[in-house]
Amino acid sequence: MLRPVRADRRTQPPRPAASRGMRLPLVAAAVVAAGLTAACGPSTQPVGSAAPSSAPPSTEASAIESATASPEASPTASASASASASASATPRPGSSPTRAGSAATGTAAKPSRTSSAAKPAAVPGPGYDSSADAQKLIDAALRTAKSEGRTVLLDFGANWCGNCKAADKVFAQPQTAAILGNSYQLVKIDIGGNSSANSALLRKYSPSGGTYTMPVLVVVSPSGTVRTDTHVTGNPPLTAEGINSFLRQWAS
Structure with missing residues (x-):
């Protein structure tokens, strides 16, 4: 009984080549469709990253993945750019805020000192004015000093007086003039x-009498x-060091 069966199998006509040829395009189409679905369909991977696949992606799937991974179409790239801009606008720890930043946050800058006491007083030039009303000058100086x-x-x-001229030269020096103007x-x-x-x-301000050696310096x-x-x-010695030391000693 086996022999007829074998004979039947050997005598069964072979499948036509055309039917086998039609199955290959169908399989290829199924592979392409699967690749497109993997590239365009929903995925848990971040946008712009390629989804893993056991089969090599087709040319169309690769083109779609390349377009999806471009910075223009990626919201991740836009978010990164926004984060970078925010980070650049945020001051670093330990850095001092700029004036513009203080104005933006509503913090007022500390006002500079503008009191009249911070402005140095004018220092008279060398020599003595014999025509000046000395009493009025003293009264005005006392009011301003107070x-x-x-x-x-x-x-x-x-x-x-030679000693008076020597003292005038020291009074004109920047350091001495600064002490005089400030104090x-x-x-x-x-x-x-x-x-x-x-x-x-x-005699009013130096009542001890006798012979006066000029200049007579009186601190009031x-x-x-x-x-x-x-x-x-x-x-004191009529030098910068001597007069400066005297002025510092009696400054208020």
Whole structure:
């Protein structure tokens, strides 16, 4: 009985080649369709990343994946750009905020000091004005010193006095002028002429009498009290170091 069966199988006509040829395009079409579905369909992978596949992607699937991975179509790239811009606008820890940043946050900048006491007083030039009303100059200096927290320095001298000229040169030096402007109201009074009024002022602020060695430097508080008188103590060395030390010692 086996022999007829085998004979039947051998005598069964072979399948036509055309039917086998038709199955190959169908299989290829199924593979392409599966590749397109994997590339365009929903996926848990981030946008722009290729989904893993055991079969090699077709040309059309690769083109779609390339277009999807471009920065223009990727919201991840846009989010990264926005995060970078925000990070650049955020000040680094320990850095000082700019004025614009303070204005944006509503924080007012600290105002600079503009009080009159912070402005240095004017320092008179060299020499002595014999025509000036010394009493008015002293009164004005006392008022200004009281309002600005300074001390008054009275300089009694003469234009022909060599020591007075030496002191004037030191007063004109930047460091000494800064000390005078910040701490004193300087009044220069001529006692080298025949002004009885100025001589009376010298005796008022330096009442010890006797022979005066010019310049006579008298430091007076804003209330009019004499703090020191070089006619009694002797003048400091008429150098920058000597006069600066004297001014610092008696500054208020």
